[in-house]
Amino acid sequence: MEYFVGLIAAVLLGAGFVLQQDAAQRAPQSDFLRVRLIADLLRQRRWLAGLGFMIAGMLLSAWVIGHMVLALSEPLLATNLLFALIIAGRVSGRHPRPRELIGAVILLGGVSALSVARSVTSVQDSVGSPAYWPYAGAAIAAAAACFAVAGLRRSGEVRGLLTGTAAGLVLGIQDALTRVSVRDLDSLHDAALLLTSWPAYCLVAVGIIALWLMQSAFNSAPLHASLPGVTAAEPVAGIVLGVVAFREKVPASPPLIALQVVGLIALVVGVVLVAQSPVLASLRQYHGPGEHLLRRDREQHRPRPPAADLDVPPALSADPAKTPPPGTLPGR
Numbered sequence: 001m002e003y004f005v006g007l008i009a010a011v012l013l014g015a016g017f018v019l020q021q022d023a024a025q026r027a028p029q030s031d032f033l034r035v036r037l038i039a040d041l042l043r044q045r046r047w048l049a050g051l052g053f054m055i056a057g058m059l060l061s062a063w064v065i066g067h068m069v070l071a072l073s074e075p076l077l078a079t080n081l082l083f084a085l086i087i088a089g090r091v092s093g094r095h096p097r098p099r100e101l102i103g104a105v106i107l108l109g110g111v112s113a114l115s116v117a118r119s120v121t122s123v124q125d126s127v128g129s130p131a132y133w134p135y136a137g138a139a140i141a142a143a144a145a146c147f148a149v150a151g152l153r154r155s156g157e158v159r160g161l162l163t164g165t166a167a168g169l170v171l172g173i174q175d176a177l178t179r180v181s182v183r184d185l186d187s188l189h190d191a192a193l194l195l196t197s198w199p200a201y202c203l204v205a206v207g208i209i210a211l212w213l214m215q216s217a218f219n220s221a222p223l224h225a226s227l228p229g230v231t232a233a234e235p236v237a238g239i240v241l242g243v244v245a246f247r248e249k250v251p252a253s254p255p256l257i258a259l260q261v262v263g264l265i266a267l268v269v270g271v272v273l274v275a276q277s278p279v280l281a282s283l284r285q286y287h288g289p290g291e292h293l294l295r296r297d298r299e300q301h302r303p304r305p306p307a308a309d310l311d312v313p314p315a316l317s318a319d320p321a322k323t324p325p326p327g328t329l330p331g332r
Contacts (some may be wrong), residue, residue: 006064006076012057014083017218017227019050021215024218033152033216034161041215052285065175066182070242071260074235075111075267079232082107088223103273105168106266113263117256132247137173140237144169147229148213165211165228171230172237174210176245177203224278232271239264258264 019164023046024037031037082104133332143304144166146257152164236272242248 002058002064002068002073003076005060006068007079009057009060009064010077010080012053012060012085013077013080014085015052015087016052016054016057017080017084017223018087019046019053020215021050021223022219023047023050023228024215025035025222027219029219031216032220033163033212034211036279037215037219038212043218061175062178065179069247069248070175070179070238070246072115074172074238074242075114076262078231078235078267078271079107079111084223084227085274092279093215097278100274103270105270107270108264108269110266110270112264113259115326117263119314129247130245133241135246136241137176140169140241141175144213150264151217155220157221157225160226161229162215163213163220164217164226165233166229167210167217168230168276169237170206170213171234174203174206176241177206179242179246209268224283231232235267237263238261309325 023041023044026044027040028035029317059078061073064077068076085100087189147162147166147169151159151166154162169218181203206328214230217230220226
């Protein structure tokens with residue numbers, strides 16, 4: 001059941017990312033890492049539709065995260081990139097190349113490896129403690145801030161990759177806070193009591209920051225450059241917090257530890273290969289249904305050419321002797 005809900009959540013997230021990026025890349029580049037960007041996007045119906053898909057996907061993701069360990073739920077939800085690739089292909093009319101298909105196989109292989117490593121019965125141990133939560137969260141938040149500052153100093157696709165990585169790290173913190181909130185909700189059986197706990201308020205604040213960073217990444221670069229950082233950094237941050245702060249047990253067997261490491265590497269490599277697809281890059285040139293209105297508006301406000309470039313009527317240019325002197329009207 002958890003796997004099925006996780007796949008539905010990944011589909012919704014993938015659709016939301018495609019719609020949001022298509023809208024965010026139309027916003028002015030001067031809105032990068034400014035609150036004004038969200039204000040501009042709130043006036044675009046395409047972005048609001050993408051936000052609706054993403055919220056629905058996150059609600060389902062919260063249920064999955066609350067019922068599965070982060071080492072399993074995070075890789076499962078990372079498959080949203082595959083669904084984004086499929087949806088982007090339908091929108092742009094292009095098909096993925098063999099390289100992206102190989103990346104998809106590697107990505108699914110990494111998810112399967114992590115799932116097998118967690119499901120095999122073996123001796124397990126925990127290495128973390130809830131007391132480490134503030135330090136681990138602060139370290140990941142500091143890393144996200146460094147990536148965001150680095151993105152501010154760059155431009156183009158590098159800016160999108162760095163800012164997307166910052167957004168992914170913050171989303172990993174959001175997933176960890178979601179796990180805390182869902183766990184408290186299951187134990188208290190009262191949603192009202194959850195509003196008096198700190199994780200719920202931190203979850204809202206972190207979610208807003210993650211949304212802001214992600215839209216800035218989408219604004220600065222197409223999906224093939226901005227989405228890899230989001231999709232790869234989120235599971236890494238979530239798994240680290242799950243092990244360090246929530247005492248999620250890890251296999252003590254060396255072969256299973258190696259399998260988890262290989263699975264995590266395959267997950268990141270697969271994400272990078274899939275995200276480099278020209279299908280995702282072509283969305284930058286996609287023209288939505290209202291694009292012809294924007295083009296017509298630009299044409300109406302296009303400056304007129306100089307007088308020297310205007311065509312002279314044949315009646316006036318046929319015979320120089322009949323050409324009226326300057327300042328007079330023809331026929332006088």
